[in-house]
Amino acid sequence: MRNSWAILVAAVVVVGAGAALAGVLRPLAGPPTPEEQVMAIAADLRCPVCAGESAAAADTTQAQAMRAQIASDLQAGMSRQAILGQFAAQYGTWILDRPPERGAFLLLWIAPVLAAAGVGAGIFRLVLPRGGAGRDQAERSAAADGTAAGVGSEPGPATAVSAALRARLSRFL
Template sequence: MGRKGVICFIISLVMVAPRAFGASSLEEDVRQISTELRCPVCQGLSVADSPSRMADQMRDLIRERLEAGESPEAVKAYFVERYGEWILLAPRREGFNLLVWVLPFLGLTGGAAALLMVLRRWKNHPAPAAPSVDPATLERVRREMAQDQS
């Protein structure tokens, strides 16, 4: 391999290495950020999944900001500043938003504990025995039933 071959090999290695070692491409970053943001028009969809014109514009803006050198966190912060926390599909796990992540688990745990307590009470308290009937009353009821059948 000549000197030109070695130089070509090194240049190709330099171009391929960032991709091979996990450096993400611009389009991957755009896709990742747009999956975390809510579309203001389609509200139930992410910007990545929304077919709306607004989502197209938001994806273009994400791409422009990343090309300008902003970090993905800075791009998301821009949208949060502009639209509020609502724009994030998954609320941040800090401050008041932490309740959104914690309360469902606490509710499930509390419900399971209450159910367990009720089941244990039912198990520990058998049904009361039927009251005893005196023989005279029992005989009277039998005679009345026999008369009704005849």
């Protein structure tokens, strides 16, 4: 009975949370405005005269000119890739804040995968050096001796814990 109540509450929470999230996000859906389209492209370009700001974030005349250029290119029907390519041709690949996914730049993109693979291999080699998972020596010999320390040995009355210890443990439970 109690379980079915818990399930009911959980179901209400899950559906309520999902519906609430959708309720918050749905009004914001819709096609991007022209300025948003411009900004989305400008965000991938650097402002040539600023310190580390994108053409979307910067407020310099140069950045404004770039945004105006993007807006007119978009109106002329150019694609995002074409506009980015045009800027890259004009200023060099340097202008792209998002390195292209080809050539030597590809290294940047696969860096996380390489890193994860390398770290994963290293760490698992470190903890699983010889012949996969094993137990430590003490436990193995203990198990061979048939004492309670061995994993897998049957819990019997030998595992009974002294009452004083139990009482003390209960203060930590």
